[in-house]
Amino acid sequence: MPPPTAPKSGDALFASVDRVNAELFTLTYGAIVRQLLTDLEEVEEVNKQLDQIRDARVEYSNGLADLRSPKFLGYNIGTRLVDEFLAKSNVSRCVDFKETADVIAKLGFKMFLGVTATVTNWDAEGTSCSFVLEDNPLVDFVELPDTCQGLQYCNLLSGVIRGALEMVSMKTEVTWVRDMLRGDDAYEMRVKLIKQVPEEYPYKDDD
């Protein structure tokens, strides 16, 4: 049996994917946030829309939400992006959450943002950790005006991680701990694994 293909390194992965100009990317994201602020007027509402705290899937199955609406921005991106990541990185299943976190930090961030994150502050059970970003391409040229001090500008990232992990059967909670736009010294995102969802047989027995 030929050996399975080894996962690519972060750099190789980054080199193998299509890229766009970083400034164009930053400015496009800025424009999205700006538009959401104009449309929704409430900073809190914008935070929610960038990440979407409520479970989009549940609402979708209850007919309450259209997953294609920009409302589920980060989460929605995450649920799709995970397949691209898996297809291109050759990563197979991770043995535990620690490995998952490493893969996200070293490969995931590198592939999609061109930076790597550091994984720190593990709790005793190994179910929650922090991703620390020294460099964050989303926030170049960004300053929060006084009226938007509550804005979680990078909430898209937390939504993406939550969505992507949910597709590989991990329910997580992602929150921002430190944010350079609010005067902290780095970006720190806390990821907490709530539960792993076992694969269920989707049909009823009597079908």
Place this chain on the structure above:
Amino acid sequence: MEARIASKGHLCPLALQSTPSSPRRRSTHAPSPRLRADPGSSSAAMQFFGGSSLTSVAPDATPAPAAPPGTGTGANAQVLYVFNRNGVCLLYREWHRPLRTLDPTQDHKLMFGLLFSLRSFTAKIDPTTAEKRNLGVPLLPGQGCSFYSFKTNTYKLNFMESPSGIKLILITHPRTGDQRDSLKHIYNLYVEYVVKNPLYAPGTPIKCELFNKHLDQYMQVALH
């Protein structure tokens, strides 16, 4: 690990299986005269299957080069299924399927059920791990092992599952070599033309023309 399971009617939901004796001859050799006339395509097929088939041909079969010239070229990719984790059949595409005895919904359900049970079964009989759960207890992702193909006397089922729960099933001629790279390529096509298509709503059947086009193209080049 590769699970090979002797073909018995109750394990096989496919219509192909329901007539075990004759269809093989009919299905595999019918298109070969056309293909033999085209030296370009048959040499490409030899190259494609050359390396891997030695390792994956069943012990009772003769080594790869002895396969009749027709088998490496004609009607290799027969049926492709794509399922998501919820058992929704995202795509069903057939290139060659002589018999259909079930209605499509039933067929898809049986196929998904077969894969689901077989994965649970392969994990259960894995001789390398001590930790065993009862048969049928749901597995966490990453738990246990899975299979990537099995072979019957009339077809070979090639299987790939991504950690995100996308299952690709490719039915080919029983003498086809290792198809894991082809499945991986199909997964890449799926990402490129389905996942990245903003009009595609996840979890619904795939109706992307571009994807179907590239899939057909790939099948022609790689498998025929």
